[in-house]
Amino acid sequence: MAAALAVSLGAAIAGCVDKDAVFTDRPGLDQPTETTNNFLGYIGNAAEKQTSCANCHATFQAGWATTGHYEAWEDLGLEPGAQQDPECVGCHSVSELGNPLTEAAGYNLVADVRYTDVQCESCHGSGWDHVNNPNAANAPLCSIAAATDATTGCGECHSGAHQPFVEQWSLSAHANVGRASGRDGCNECHEGRKALERKFYDTSNYVEKGGTEVQPIVCAVCHDPHGSDFDANLRAPVDVAGDELPSTDHLCFRCHSRRGTPPSDHGSHAAQGLLVLQEDIGWIPAGFDAPDVGSHGNPAVNPTVCVKCHVVMYEITDAATGDREFRSVGHTFSAVVCLDAEGKPDPTLDCDDDERDYRSCTQGCHPSEAGAADLYKFLQTEINRRLDQLWVDSDGDGVVDPDDEGLIPQVVQRAFLNPADTLDLDPRDNLVTVAEGVFWNAQLAHTDGRPYFAGAIFYEGLAGPDESDPEDGIPDGIEWDSHKASGNGVHNPDFLTELLDASIDALIEFYELAP
Ligand code: HEC
Ligand code: HEC
Ligand code: HEC
Ligand code: HEC
Ligand code: HEC
Ligand code: HEC
Ligand code: HEC
Ligand code: HEC
Numbered sequence: 001m002a003a004a005l006a007v008s009l010g011a012a013i014a015g016c017v018d019k020d021a022v023f024t025d026r027p028g029l030d031q032p033t034e035t036t037n038n039f040l041g042y043i044g045n046a047a048e049k050q051t052s053c054a055n056c057h058a059t060f061q062a063g064w065a066t067t068g069h070y071e072a073w074e075d076l077g078l079e080p081g082a083q084q085d086p087e088c089v090g091c092h093s094v095s096e097l098g099n100p101l102t103e104a105a106g107y108n109l110v111a112d113v114r115y116t117d118v119q120c121e122s123c124h125g126s127g128w129d130h131v132n133n134p135n136a137a138n139a140p141l142c143s144i145a146a147a148t149d150a151t152t153g154c155g156e157c158h159s160g161a162h163q164p165f166v167e168q169w170s171l172s173a174h175a176n177v178g179r180a181s182g183r184d185g186c187n188e189c190h191e192g193r194k195a196l197e198r199k200f201y202d203t204s205n206y207v208e209k210g211g212t213e214v215q216p217i218v219c220a221v222c223h224d225p226h227g228s229d230f231d232a233n234l235r236a237p238v239d240v241a242g243d244e245l246p247s248t249d250h251l252c253f254r255c256h257s258r259r260g261t262p263p264s265d266h267g268s269h270a271a272q273g274l275l276v277l278q279e280d281i282g283w284i285p286a287g288f289d290a291p292d293v294g295s296h297g298n299p300a301v302n303p304t305v306c307v308k309c310h311v312v313m314y315e316i317t318d319a320a321t322g323d324r325e326f327r328s329v330g331h332t333f334s335a336v337v338c339l340d341a342e343g344k345p346d347p348t349l350d351c352d353d354d355e356r357d358y359r360s361c362t363q364g365c366h367p368s369e370a371g372a373a374d375l376y377k378f379l380q381t382e383i384n385r386r387l388d389q390l391w392v393d394s395d396g397d398g399v400v401d402p403d404d405e406g407l408i409p410q411v412v413q414r415a416f417l418n419p420a421d422t423l424d425l426d427p428r429d430n431l432v433t434v435a436e437g438v439f440w441n442a443q444l445a446h447t448d449g450r451p452y453f454a455g456a457i458f459y460e461g462l463a464g465p466d467e468s469d470p471e472d473g474i475p476d477g478i479e480w481d482s483h484k485a486s487g488n489g490v491h492n493p494d495f496l497t498e499l500l501d502a503s504i505d506a507l508i509e510f511y512e513l514a515p
Pocket of ligand 3: 158159163
């Protein structure tokens with residue numbers, strides 16, 4: 001059998017993926033010792049860490065060798081010859097974890113050194129058939145799926161109290177994408193497979209690739225399992241210290257940067273990145289002198305930008321014993337998150353600002369959590385005060401009515417009195433009037449305290465035909481749908497408050513309103 005394998009490998013050279021790969025005479029090209037699932041593991045001297053895939057997929061081997069997976073066994077910190085703790089080994093070796101197997105396999109079955117480390121086969125499954133007769137049809141494709149109850153994928157190892165990545169991720173919006181994930185043009189940010197291809201230019205093959213099932217923004221969208229030049233094997237940098245402003249290279253910016261400026265009959269969309277970095281953002285009133293990019297978006301002050309606030313790792317230890325009780329790995333991706341009854345972050349909960357977790361603000365930046373909380377509340381008050389000058393939804397119907405309080409309703413009133421003015425308020429054309437621009441900015445800045453700005457219905461009763469959805473009673477195109485972008489002001493405090501001030505002035509001046 002060993003001879004047969006060597007012969008078939010020789011015959012396969014022509015079909016090799018990497019033309020530079022050379023077969024050397026390896027005494028280790030031998031039978032698997034784990035014969036239940038036929039994992040191959042390392043070939044030759046295990047200390048050299050040549051996977052059975054390395055000869056042909058040389059670039060993958062080289063990339064993988066730069067990841068922590070390559071050193072997972074050493075990092076267990078075992079003295080040579082020491083007895084391994086069976087509790088530990090499965091996640092630090094080739095085993096049933098990471099691939100579809102569910103019964104003890106690999107190192108968990110045969111404690112052979114060739115199965116140490118998180119190797120190709122951990123994720124791809126046994127390569128035996130493929131290595132014997134290498135072709136695309138029998139290639140051990142990896143799955144990109146992630147779920148807390150999955151018996152395959154990254155989450156099988158990246159889980160539990162010490163590394164609850166999949167648990168936290170599954171609570172995040174990245175794991176729970178909405179309907180946009182099924183639509184062309186939207187899916188490049190809203191669906192995992194399309195995002196891999198369009199945002200990170202990875203056209204690799206994997207189990208789900210040709211399937212119909214929608215994938216959320218899974219681990220492998222952000223992390224390259226075969227290594228990268230960036231922290232944590234991310235597909236784009238998150239530490240952009242030294243970059244010129246703005247640093248649109250940032251991982252999060254790839255998707256959180258769809259639309260920040262008018263015109264559009266929808267407001268801003270995923271504008272967080274644009275706002276933080278102060279790039280192509282907002283309707284700029286004539287003569288507005290924008291402040292310098294704030295410290296939150298300036299890599300010289302905050303090198304990891306979004307990640308500093310949104311991916312926060314910390315441990316909770318037992319005060320008496322010092323034992324680690326829980327580790328948060330920041331994969332809820334929320335900044336000032338609510339905590340559950342056990343003190344764990346849960347972005348699906350709602351709570352008062354006083355009950356939020358401000359740990360993200362203190363890591364070398366704000367001196368205390370209480371101080372950061374006060375600033376957070378103060379900033380929202382400052383923004384809300386300005387938003388109230390523009391529009392208060394007095395009757396709570398979500399419609400900017402002529403008799404609502406604020407400057408924008410005054411413009412609406414005028415439009416009612418003089419239908420010739422209606423153009424001034426209609427977002428369906430490419431003309432951005434002062435009132436539209438100001439409303440855009442208000443939506444951009446809006447906070448949790450003024451949620452009605454997001455889905456505002458503008459100037460109902462004035463618009464034209466209702467063709468798209470006659471049932472809803474809303475004339476076409478006047479729904480100003482926008483997403484929250486300001487992080488309750490935190491995304492760019494000075495810019496937002498100064499932009500609102502300038503917007504208010506511009507509105508008063510242009511329409512000669514009573515302030
Ligand atoms: C003897 C050479 C050889 C070895 C060893 C080898 N492969 Fe392959 N592999 C190939 C060839 C040839 C293809 C087909 C390439 C093609 O058609 O584009 C392939 C394809 C693949 C593909 C699918 C790529 C695609 O585009 O569909 C995966 C995944 C893969 N191999 C994984 C592995 C893993 C994991 C191992 C180790 C367990 C391994 N291979 C070992 C030669 C090899
Ligand atoms: C068989 C278990 C296992 C599987 C499956 C697994 N990992 Fe890991 N991973 C580990 C272990 C163990 C470490 C710690 C390695 C070390 O540093 O000792 C680790 C480390 C990492 C790191 C830290 C960065 C680094 O290079 O050290 C990242 C990022 C990571 N894994 C991502 C992933 C992704 C993404 C997947 C799925 C595509 C995945 N892992 C699948 C066990 C696994
Ligand atoms: C459920 C799978 C799993 C089990 C079981 C497990 N680990 Fe890990 N271990 C991981 C993952 C995943 C990481 C990487 C986490 C990260 O990068 O944040 C890791 C990281 C580590 C590291 C840190 C490596 C570094 O980055 O320096 C050490 C040390 C470690 N594990 C030791 C152990 C020991 C000792 C045990 C047994 C008591 C154990 N592990 C059991 C999955 C596991
Ligand atoms: C932590 C899990 C993990 C490990 C370890 C891993 N891979 Fe992969 N591999 C994946 C995933 C996920 C994909 C599909 C998506 C992607 O490329 O990120 C993939 C895709 C591939 C492909 C398909 C490329 C194509 O163009 O279609 C090949 C070949 C491959 N891996 C080879 C290897 C080899 C060889 C090793 C070991 C040296 C290895 N992988 C280690 C998870 C892993
Ligand atoms: C939206 C992008 C994104 C997704 C999706 C994602 N991560 Fe991460 N991951 C990050 C960022 C950003 C970091 C932090 C890097 C840093 O701090 O430099 C990180 C860090 C890590 C680390 C290193 C932790 C350490 O101890 O330093 C591991 C391990 C990891 N992620 C695993 C996973 C796993 C497993 C999944 C899926 C359940 C996942 N990630 C999904 C962006 C992502
Ligand atoms: C591949 C695209 C993509 C990347 C990269 C990405 N995101 Fe997202 N993110 C999304 C999508 C899509 C949603 C909305 C999902 C939904 O609710 O349908 C989202 C939602 C979020 C939310 C929740 C928003 C809310 O209203 O609750 C936060 C916070 C977030 N992302 C932060 C980040 C951070 C921080 C990074 C970088 C580490 C990042 N994202 C990288 C696509 C991405
Ligand atoms: C450039 C990337 C990108 C594109 C393209 C994109 N989105 Fe989004 N979208 C995001 C991100 C990131 C979020 C999360 C942050 C936010 O809400 O602003 C989001 C949030 C959403 C939300 C709110 C969250 C939810 O699921 O309830 C909806 C609805 C939405 N997008 C619909 C769409 C539709 C429909 C399209 C296509 C017409 C689309 N998006 C195209 C990046 C994008
Ligand atoms: C200085 C800290 C900080 C930085 C830097 C930061 N955020 Fe935020 N972000 C927050 C806070 C605070 C909130 C509001 C509270 C919450 O939703 O948890 C928030 C909210 C969000 C939301 C939810 C929707 C919204 O806009 O309110 C998304 C999505 C988001 N941020 C993405 C990003 C992205 C992408 C970056 C990087 C371009 C980034 N954030 C940079 C602190 C920050």
